[in-house]
Amino acid sequence: MIAKVYSSCVIGVDACEVIAETDTSGGLPNFHIVGLPDTAVKESRDRIKSAIKNSGFSFPSQRIVVNLAPADIKKEGASFDLPIALSILSSEGVIDPSGLYDFVFSGELSLDGKLKPIKGALPIAMSLENINKKKFVLPKENAKEAAVVKDIEVYPLETLKDAVDFINKKLDIKVLALNPEQLFRKSCKYRKDFNDVKGQEHVKRGLEIAAAGGHNVLLIGPPGSGKSMLAKRLPTILSDMTLEESLETSKIHSVAGLLSPNKGLLGTRPFRSPHHTISDAALVGGGTNPSPGEISLAHNGVLFLDELPEFKRNVLEVMRQPLEEGSVTIARVSNTLTYPSKFMLVAAMNPCPCGYFTDPKRECHCTPFQIQTYLSKISGPLLDRIDIHLEVPRLKLEHLTDKRRGEPSMEIRKRVDKVRDIQKTRYKDDGIYFNAHLESKELEKYCLLDKESEDLLKLAILELGISARAYDKILKVSRTIADLDGKDIIEAHHISEAISYRSLDRNLWG
Amino acid sequence: MGREKILIGKIGERKAQGFLKLNGYKIMKANYRTFFGEIDAVAKKGDFIVFIEIKTRVSSSLGPPYISVTSQKQRHIIKNALSYLKRYGLTDSNWRVDVVSVKLSYKYEVENIELIENATEDYEGGWI
Numbered sequence: 001m002i003a004k005v006y007s008s009c010v011i012g013v014d015a016c017e018v019i020a021e022t023d024t025s026g027g028l029p030n031f032h033i034v035g036l037p038d039t040a041v042k043e044s045r046d047r048i049k050s051a052i053k054n055s056g057f058s059f060p061s062q063r064i065v066v067n068l069a070p071a072d073i074k075k076e077g078a079s080f081d082l083p084i085a086l087s088i089l090s091s092e093g094v095i096d097p098s099g100l101y102d103f104v105f106s107g108e109l110s111l112d113g114k115l116k117p118i119k120g121a122l123p124i125a126m127s128l129e130n131i132n133k134k135k136f137v138l139p140k141e142n143a144k145e146a147a148v149v150k151d152i153e154v155y156p157l158e159t160l161k162d163a164v165d166f167i168n169k170k171l172d173i174k175v176l177a178l179n180p181e182q183l184f185r186k187s188c189k190y191r192k193d194f195n196d197v198k199g200q201e202h203v204k205r206g207l208e209i210a211a212a213g214g215h216n217v218l219l220i221g222p223p224g225s226g227k228s229m230l231a232k233r234l235p236t237i238l239s240d241m242t243l244e245e246s247l248e249t250s251k252i253h254s255v256a257g258l259l260s261p262n263k264g265l266l267g268t269r270p271f272r273s274p275h276h277t278i279s280d281a282a283l284v285g286g287g288t289n290p291s292p293g294e295i296s297l298a299h300n301g302v303l304f305l306d307e308l309p310e311f312k313r314n315v316l317e318v319m320r321q322p323l324e325e326g327s328v329t330i331a332r333v334s335n336t337l338t339y340p341s342k343f344m345l346v347a348a349m350n351p352c353p354c355g356y357f358t359d360p361k362r363e364c365h366c367t368p369f370q371i372q373t374y375l376s377k378i379s380g381p382l383l384d385r386i387d388i389h390l391e392v393p394r395l396k397l398e399h400l401t402d403k404r405r406g407e408p409s410m411e412i413r414k415r416v417d418k419v420r421d422i423q424k425t426r427y428k429d430d431g432i433y434f435n436a437h438l439e440s441k442e443l444e445k446y447c448l449l450d451k452e453s454e455d456l457l458k459l460a461i462l463e464l465g466i467s468a469r470a471y472d473k474i475l476k477v478s479r480t481i482a483d484l485d486g487k488d489i490i491e492a493h494h495i496s497e498a499i500s501y502r503s504l505d506r507n508l509w510g
Numbered sequence: 511m512g513r514e515k516i517l518i519g520k521i522g523e524r525k526a527q528g529f530l531k532l533n534g535y536k537i538m539k540a541n542y543r544t545f546f547g548e549i550d551a552v553a554k555k556g557d558f559i560v561f562i563e564i565k566t567r568v569s570s571s572l573g574p575p576y577i578s579v580t581s582q583k584q585r586h587i588i589k590n591a592l593s594y595l596k597r598y599g600l601t602d603s604n605w606r607v608d609v610v611s612v613k614l615s616y617k618y619e620v621e622n623i624e625l626i627e628n629a630t631e632d633y634e635g636g637w638i
Contacts, residue, residue, distance in 0.1 A: 026604045028588065029628055061558070061606060061628050 003090035003097060006104045007083035008127060009068075009075055010120035012290070012337035013251045015127035017104075019069045020080060022087040027063035033084070035068030037075045038289075044078060047109050048085045055113035055161045060092050074334055076289055079118040082107035082137075085160055086167070099167045103135045103155075104128060106142075113160040117141035117261065122247075122254035125149040137163060144264030145254055148180040148247070180265065184243055187267030190236040194409040196229070199399030201406075203230055206390040206501060208412050211237045212419035213480030214434025216323070216345040216385055218308070220503065221392030222359045227348040228273075230392065231304045234346060235269040236409035238302075239417045245300045248340060252292050252299055270301035276310040280318045285339055290330040295322050296339040308347040309377040316382055319345075323385050345386065349378075359394050375504075380469075387436055387473045388501045419483045435480045440472060447475045453492040460499050474498045522566025522612040523550060529610065529623050535560065544593040547586060552594060559605040561591040563629075566612040576611035576626060584630045606630075 002023050009018045031045050052059045066084050068075050083105040089095050106124060108116040121142035126149050128136060135153045136146055143156035153175045157163050165171035194204060203219070207230060210217045217234075219227040241249070250266045253259050259266070274283065274294045285293035295303055305311060322328040326342040351357040352371045357364040366374075423434055430442060438446065449457065457474070460466055466474070475490075478498035482490045527537060535553040542549045551562040563583070567575040579587075587607050595601045609629040613622040 026602045028591075028630065029606055062604060 001091045001093070003087045003095075003100075005083040005087040005090065005100055006131075006133065007080055007106055008104055008124040008131075009073060009080075010077075010123050010255055011073070011335065013123055013255055013292075013339060015120065015124040016070075016073065017127075017131045018073070018075065018080070018083075020083040020087045021067045021069060022084070022091045023065045023067075024060055024062045024088075024091045025065075029061040029063065031064045031066075033066045033068065035066075035071045035075060036073065037068060037080075038077075040078050041068070041075050041080055044081045044084060044109075047078075047081055047111060048088065050111040051081070051109040051113045051160050052085055052089065054111060055159065055164075057089060057092075057094055057164070060088065064088060064091075074289060077119060078108035078116075079106045079120070081109035082115065082160070082163065085109060086163060089164060095164055095167050096169075099169065102133070103137050103167070104131075104133045105137045105163070107137075107139045107157070107163075109160060115139035115157055115159060115163075117257075119257040120255045121146045122149070122251050122259070125152060125154070126247075126251070128152050137166070141261040143176045144178065144183070144261065145250070145259050147176045147178040148183065148250075148265050150180070178264070180243065184246055184265050184267055187263055187265060188240060190268055190409070192233050192236055192409075194233050194236060194412060195405040195407060197226060197233065197406055198402055199395050200226060200230065200392060203390050203392050204406070204412075206388055207234055208237060208416060209477065209480050209484065209501075210234075210344070210346075210388050211412075212416045212484055213387075213423070213477065214344065214436040215387035215477060215480065216436070217347070218383075218386045218389045218504070219346065219348040219392050220351050220358070220389060221348075222350060222357075222362075222394050223355045225392045225394050227392050228304075228306055231273075231302070231306075231346045231348060232271060233409065234302050234304075234344070235271050237412040237416055238269050238344070239413065239420050241267065241269055241300060249300045252296050252339065256292055256297060258297070270298050271304065272298040272301070273304040273306060276305070276307045278311070278315060280312070280315045283315055284318050284322060284328050284341075285330050285337075286332075288332060289334055290332055290337045290339075292339045293328075295319060295328060295341040295343060298343040299340050301343055303343045303345050305345070305347045308349040309374055313377065313379070317379065320381055320385065347386065358391060361394065383504065384469055387477050389503045390501065391503055415484060419480065422483050435476050435483070438476050438479070443472060443475050447479045447490060448488070449490050449495070450492070453478075453490055453495045456492045456495050460495075464499070466499075466502065470502050474502060477501055518566050518568055518614065518618070519564075521614065521618050523564050525620050525623065526562075526564040526566075526610040526612055527551065529625070530562065533625065535562075542590075542594060544590050544597075546589045546593060549587070549590045549594065557604050559595070559600060559603055561587060561594070561605065561607045562610060563587050563607065564610045564612065566614060568614050568616060568618075570613065574611060574624075575613055576609050576624065576629075579609050579629065588630060 005020045007018045008015045049059050090097050106118050110116055117139050122145045125146035137155045140156035143154050147154040155173045156176050166173050221227050246265050272294050283293050284295055322341045327338055328341045329338045352366040353374050354366050356362040478490045478494040481494040481497050535555045537551055537553045539552040549561055550564040553560045565575040606628045607630045609626040611624040615621050
């Protein structure tokens with residue numbers, strides 16, 4: 001007999017319909033799965049067999065062929081265990097087939113018949129409307145993440161036995177109803193705050209400018225000066241995620257299996273800080289069936305690269321294109337996928353190999369040649385994409401013992417939000433969102449200078465040896481500073497502050 | 511093959527057939543010869559045509575009797591079975607291979623007799 005059960009297969013951050021067809025016929029008892037299964041799917045044979053036996057059903061001693069249609073898409077992962085098991089039971093007549101067709105099933109089986117969480121429940125749930133299905137049966141750990149999608153019914157289940165009883169209408173399972181807005185608001189809390197950081201006021205100011213204008217930042221300072229601490233608090237001053245942004249990012253996290261079962265949605269902007277031994281495939285995404293990398297996991301959030309010069313050079317270079325485009329396309333033989341990757345890059349580094357070059361107290365013992373090699377590990381094109389360089393000096397004792405707390409993130413965020421609104425209205429016809437994305441043509445249009453500031457900029461170019469590349473950066477950053485100040489025309493002090501954020505161009509060392 | 515070994519095999523087959531009858535198997539053919547070799551017994555149980563391999567041992571120093579039904583041997587049994595099915599036009603029916611493992615004492619009395627149903631089920635890839 002033939003049985004059909006609907007399921008879904010995740011491709012990138014989307015999903016497509018998969019039908020698990022089972023045919024049982026006479027012959028030597030055997031169990032085959034066809035339809036381009038990968039190893040995890042092939043191994044599901046043994047899981048399914050045990051799960052069916054241990055759920056109190058008998059496994060048919062017949063020749064069983066399971067086909068996962070469409071046959072030309074590579075099927076990955078263990079989420080087909082449940083649909084395959086159900087289609088086998090249905091072909092045996094244990095399940096009433098008429099009750100099956102409204103549902104889409106996903107779930108991994110353990111040997112005792114319990115359902116285990118799967119990866120990518122959210123993209124599957126979002127793709128249901130494309131295939132005209134409304135009812136989604138899945139393991140209860142994944143239920144919350146799927147239930148945030150509107151207009152679908154999510155049925156959380158615990159065991160294979162429950163699934164069979166549910167379809168045969170012997171067991172009543174309640175639809176998990178969630179209010180995504182409410183869930184989202186509840187998880188919108190950061191545990192960190194900028195008022196934890198003592199001193200370093202100018203760095204905070206720099207990060208505020210970066211957050212407001214969407215500029216990428218490089219923090220330079222001796223070890224222990226608080227670079228990581230400051231960077232970790234950057235997401236708290238970025239404007240709150242919208243529900244759409246959260247869904248986009250949650251989708252990527254769902255595919256990577258990083259969503260925690262009781263959360264369902266990401267309420268806070270992601271902060272990813274991969275270790276510097278990371279490979280290029282892990283950073284931008286890759287693998288035979290490309291999976292999302294760190295830059296996609298940091299979508300709508302912050303990617304923090306600590307010890308920037310320690311990263312392998314090719315790893316940093318592959319990041320250039322995604323930084324420009326806000327998405328990354330990974331092409332492999334089996335598949336070509338595009339993952340979104342709009343993130344803010346925050347990098348941290350020491351000024352020299354020993355770390356104490358800019359430290360007034362400790363002596364640096366690096367040779368100029370060593371420093372030169374250290375700095376040259378970061379390529380020009382990558383530095384091009386970083387607008388703000390901030391020097392983070394060692395904290396002074398009086399700051400360290402200061403009992404007063406700094407400005408809380410909430411207050412800073414209010415100012416950031418205001419500037420973001422200004423940019424939104426200003427660039428609504430240009431298709432860009434932030435000052436950081438201004439091209440040279442738009443720079444002329446939007447970055448108007450007064451006489452004094454023009455003179456100052458000319459002087460800076462002459463005296464400090466600032467390159468043409470840095471000139472654009474200074475204009476962009478001063479645009480953001482002027483916005484924070486509420487001014488339309490860029491004034492001299494905006495320019496001078498922007499110049500102070502170009503320390504690597506000013507050849508202070510090396 | 512030594513005379514004694516043949517004797518042990520014969521005793522085992524006789525005991526196993528009695529055991530199978532008690533378990534509801536209807537034996538249709540015993541020692542069926544094909545081009546590839548011999549099937550110890552062909553029986554019917556329920557909807558299934560069952561091909562039976564009977565393995566007898568006296569000493570357990572090399573493990574229980576069924577251990578010597580290796581995958582190579584299993585493949586052999588299946589070839590024999592297919593040849594039988596083809597001959598009688600039964601290729602669409604349900605069939606399987608069972609193993610009866612008979613352990614004899616040194617006085618050739620039955621010490622233990624075990625039935626393994628569907629003994630060739632778990633084989634990766636195709637059988638033939």
